[in-house]
Amino acid sequence: EVQLVESGGGLVQPGGSLRLSCAASGFTFSSYWMHWVRQAPGKGLVWVSRINSDGSSTSYADSVKGRFTISRDNAKNTLYLQMNSLRAEDTAVYYCARDDLGGWFDPWGQGTLVTVSS
Amino acid sequence: SYELTQPPSVSVSPGQTASITCSGDKLGDKYACWYQQKPGQSPVLVIYQDSKRPSGIPERFSGSNSGNTATLTISGTQAMDEADYYCQAWDSGYVVFGGGTKLTVL
Numbered sequence: 046e047v048q049l050v051e052s053g054g055g056l057v058q059p060g061g062s063l064r065l066s067c068a069a070s071g072f073t074f075s076s077y078w079m080h081w082v083r084q085a086p087g088k089g090l091v092w093v094s095r096i097n098s099d100g101s102s103t104s105y106a107d108s109v110k111g112r113f114t115i116s117r118d119n120a121k122n123t124l125y126l127q128m129n130s131l132r133a134e135d136t137a138v139y140y141c142a143r144d145d146l147g148g149w150f151d152p153w154g155q156g157t158l159v160t161v162s163s
Numbered sequence: 164s165y166e167l168t169q170p171p172s173v174s175v176s177p178g179q180t181a182s183i184t185c186s187g188d189k190l191g192d193k194y195a196c197w198y199q200q201k202p203g204q205s206p207v208l209v210i211y212q213d214s215k216r217p218s219g220i221p222e223r224f225s226g227s228n229s230g231n232t233a234t235l236t237i238s239g240t241q242a243m244d245e246a247d248y249y250c251q252a253w254d255s256g257y258v259v260f261g262g263g264t265k266l267t268v269l
Contacts (some may be wrong), residue, residue: 080258090206091197092251093217107164109245140205148253149196149211156205 047071047152049141054157061131061161062089067124067141067154074082075099080128083137084156087150094126095144109135131161165254167261174267181237183264185250188231193252195233197226200263201246209248210235242268 053065067079081093094115095107103115114127124141138158142150167187175181185195196215198206200219208217210226213233222237237244245268250261 046245071223082258082260089247089263090251090260092198092260094256105247106257145208145211146213148194149208149251149257150198151208153205153207153213 047143049143049154051139051141051154052084054139055113056072056130056133056160058163062127062129062139062163063131063159064126065126065141065157065159067126069124069143070120072116072143074122077126077146079115079124080142080144080150081115081154082140082142082150083126083159084140085137086118093139096124097104100124105120112162128159131160135159136161165252165257166261167250167259169248169250169254169261169264171262172265172267174269175240177242177268178239180238180265181244181268183237183248183250183266184233185233185235185261186231187233187252187254187259188225190233190252191229193228193254195226195228195250196251197233197235198249198251199244199246206249237266239264240268244268246255254256 051069096115112130122159138156140156142153145151197210200230213228214226
């Protein structure tokens, strides 16, 4: 079964840092681009970042550029999102998703909640 | 930056056809896909490459994309289809989501 499981969310103060992880199983992780998407409480989906299959290319939404870093460890089948200089507006459920070789996302993980508050 | 616009809400009676639109500049020149999200759950892909259905998605879900508008159509809508629906496309190497449409079946 193809599965993505996020972890690492929690409560952090403004200006703090957090690293999210996404453990992949059931497919050849190293063959797929991966993405992070977030959803603030009661709001819509917002794309955050993507990384190509070998980790050599990344891109970010303007709202997180320079603060967030996406990376992956293909030996561990794990995707990461390092989040620094966190702001209240970064509060959201963060989902990892597999780019199914055509630009669509399937599947998605269950999400991990990040709350930025003092 | 590129934007995708969806109506905030659509209502449909059970058994009828629901249509949810997604508008963007020359969207028909790109591939559009659609996700369903029920309360408290992760999004699920229901349409990709404009009109293809992943395995396990009922035939009542269909899609089209032309000009500036992509459309998700649900034929014979069931109560279980009540959810938020999001369109998605790529523009200049970046992923864009529509704002989402809440489908109410009443």
